Amino acid sequence: MANGEREPMPAEMIGSASVYSLEELCQTCHVEVAWISELVEQGIIEPEGRSPSEWRFSSLSVVLAAKAKRFDRDLGLNPAGIALVFDLLNEIERLHARLNVLASARSSLAEQPDERPPLP
Amino acid sequence: MEFKDYYKILGVERNATEDDIKRAYRKLARKFHPDVNKEDGAEAKFKEIGEANDVLSDPEKRAAYDQLGKDYKSGQEFRPPPDWDAGFEFSGRPGAGDFSDFFESIFGGARAERHHGRTHTTFRTRGEDHHAKILIDLQDALEGATRTITLRVPELDEGGHVLVRDKNLTVQIPKGVTEGQSIRLKGQGSPGMGGGPAGDLYLEIRFKPDQRYRVVGKDLYLDLPVAPWEAALGASVKMPTPGGAIMLKVPPGSAHGRELRVRGRGIPATPPGDLYAVLKIVWPPATNEKARQIYEEMAKELAFDPRASLGV
Numbered sequence: 034m035a036n037g038e039r040e041p042m043p044a045e046m047i048g049s050a051s052v053y054s055l056e057e058l059c060q061t062c063h064v065e066v067a068w069i070s071e072l073v074e075q076g077i078i079e080p081e082g083r084s085p086s087e088w089r090f091s092s093l094s095v096v097l098a099a100k101a102k103r104f105d106r107d108l109g110l111n112p113a114g115i116a117l118v119f120d121l122l123n124e125i126e127r128l129h130a131r132l133n134v135l136a137s138a139r140s141s142l143a144e145q146p147d148e149r150p151p152l153p
Numbered sequence: 154m155e156f157k158d159y160y161k162i163l164g165v166e167r168n169a170t171e172d173d174i175k176r177a178y179r180k181l182a183r184k185f186h187p188d189v190n191k192e193d194g195a196e197a198k199f200k201e202i203g204e205a206n207d208v209l210s211d212p213e214k215r216a217a218y219d220q221l222g223k224d225y226k227s228g229q230e231f232r233p234p235p236d237w238d239a240g241f242e243f244s245g246r247p248g249a250g251d252f253s254d255f256f257e258s259i260f261g262g263a264r265a266e267r268h269h270g271r272t273h274t275t276f277r278t279r280g281e282d283h284h285a286k287i288l289i290d291l292q293d294a295l296e297g298a299t300r301t302i303t304l305r306v307p308e309l310d311e312g313g314h315v316l317v318r319d320k321n322l323t324v325q326i327p328k329g330v331t332e333g334q335s336i337r338l339k340g341q342g343s344p345g346m347g348g349g350p351a352g353d354l355y356l357e358i359r360f361k362p363d364q365r366y367r368v369v370g371k372d373l374y375l376d377l378p379v380a381p382w383e384a385a386l387g388a389s390v391k392m393p394t395p396g397g398a399i400m401l402k403v404p405p406g407s408a409h410g411r412e413l414r415v416r417g418r419g420i421p422a423t424p425p426g427d428l429y430a431v432l433k434i435v436w437p438p439a440t441n442e443k444a445r446q447i448y449e450e451m452a453k454e455l456a457f458d459p460r461a462s463l464g465v
Contacts, residue, residue, distance in 0.1 A: 041299040041325040044336040044356065061282055061352065096335045096355055099284050100188055107203075108182055122189065126333065130369040134431065 047096060051081045051089035058090045062098045068112075072101055075116040156231035157255045159205035159218065167219075171210065178206040187286075191359075204252045214260060231255065257314075280343035280352035284335075287356045289326060291363040294420055295395045297328035302356075322354075329422040330358050331371045365393070371426030372419045374412075378435045379403060394418045394428055401430055409434045 059066055070085065072078050078097050080088035097119075104110045104118060160167050163177040182203070183189070187196040208214045225231060252260075287302055306320045322341065330336060335355045342352025366373040377392050387405030391398055396418060403413070411432045419426025439445045451457075 041323045042338055042341070043325045044327060044338050046327050046330065047335045047337055047355075060279055063281060092337055093335075095282065095353075096284070096357070099282065099355070103188055104186075107186055107199075108179070118189075127369075130367070133367045134369065134374045134429075 047092045051091045053090040053094065055085055055088045058094060058098060061095055062102060064098065064102055069098065071112040072098060075112045077101055077112065077116050077119060154231050154255055156222065156225040156229045157253065159208050162201055162205040163209065174206065174209050178202060178210070204256050208256070277347040277349045278345060279349045280345040282352040282355060283342045284355045284357070286359055288359045288361055291360050291366060291368060293326050294328070294330045294358070294360070298326045300324055300326055329420060331420055331422055332358060332360050332368055334358050371422045372429060373426065374429045374431055376433045377401070377430040378433045381434055381436060384408070384432060384434050392430055403432065407432055
């Protein structure tokens, strides 16, 4: 478990390669099969394969399922609620990034201090 | 050790009902959940709320806390009296182990007993995965980098007590990671049981704010200052990119804020992101005779009303 300071440990990029079976995903996330099925039904995670026995999940599914589990455990959200939260969080993230770009372009327009005549 | 006022943390009165506490906790938990709130300190706040709720939502623990805490104020130096917990019985919460020293000093012993009962298992199971966040420079994602990170890991000692230990990991961050993406370190989660393999460690990537580029997904945005005549007449201007300076063609008649795309010069993911130059028109100041003369000429010669659309 120890990792010396000198030898860096390669980190794998989380990809879309589908490697986990349904049982493996359940085991790695410590959740039940029925719960994963609900996440799939809501489109939160998208396995390859048609039936549960053929499903193959990517490592991204592990991250998403773990995050979904935290929302379930900490906030008592059901899968439909979690799906909505995921969508809204993604949208907020996108808007924030966009706002960042716009805010900077805007600030360059307003470099001169406002001159406002005193109100009568 | 400081005394923690769990009522104050949840913002409820000392005589709050179970429902009041549940409501207050849910409200704060939604606000400070680290998957929702990206601000620094949200995670610490969330843990504090969770700890307060763990105590106050459990009638046994709450009674013990009330008895113990009646003479203390928040932040006051706290020392638990010896054998104070005789007569109370606690049932721990599995999966915890990240509570404050203050909590451990009161409820720690009881939680550890529970762990004793749980360690005997004949199953061969894979260890649990761990999930954490890591803050890196944009440069690390552009070029790849080796970074040492420190994680706080709860562990059980021989006596069954939960200890939080710092664990250093030297990690090779792959080139081309984007914000919000996770990377995986194989076998760096919890050890497996009964000879099972260890779990993995997942790190969610966050970028520190960059001085020059702003990041949107795998695309980068750069403010590019141009002179009014460059924007009006078109020009080839030098601009920096993560891979070195290039010449960018500014089309004639470009307005302030126009975004020009440089394909493939964003974060080197597969496929790579793009780099956008956001034009920022900068006017030379009329501080010398020559400049003033040119501005005056423009005022005279150009039929230009910048406020035409305002109808005044």
